[in-house]
Amino acid sequence: MSKTYFIYILASKSRVLYTGMTNNLARRIIEHKNKLVLGFTSKYNVNRLVYYEEYGSPQEAILREKQIKGWLRIKKIKLIEDMNPGWKDLSEGWFDDEDILHRDSSLRSE
Numbered sequence: 001m002s003k004t005y006f007i008y009i010l011a012s013k014s015r016v017l018y019t020g021m022t023n024n025l026a027r028r029i030i031e032h033k034n035k036l037v038l039g040f041t042s043k044y045n046v047n048r049l050v051y052y053e054e055y056g057s058p059q060e061a062i063l064r065e066k067q068i069k070g071w072l073r074i075k076k077i078k079l080i081e082d083m084n085p086g087w088k089d090l091s092e093g094w095f096d097d098e099d100i101l102h103r104d105s106s107l108r109s110e
Helices: 023-035 057-071 072-083 099-104
Strands: 005-011 017-022 048-055
Touching: 005 023, 005 072, 017 023, 017 048, 017 057, 017 072, 023 048, 048 057, 048 072
Parallel strands: none
Antiparallel strands: 005 017, 005 048
8 A cells, every 4th residue: 555745835925935744735734724733733823734855755755845845935936836826725625624634634733
């Protein structure tokens, strides 16, 4: 059974950026949207998925995450705008947050 791994970039309305990696993108986005992850993203309200890539191994995803984190902001913006010029929340309509929060006990809690 193969797993999928993701690198993702979140943005706030004012375009503060955060890059992360996960093996469950939907769950991770819900954690960010509901501020279940204390720290940078909850402090700056960084919760809109504006970019993501899929990988077949955690090593590939980790390497790509580190690569993107090492880039200047302008290069990250170009990456986002090439895929998502309107900076839309790509997770919009994926799920009903409340329903998933009640069903998935693996979500982080405060």
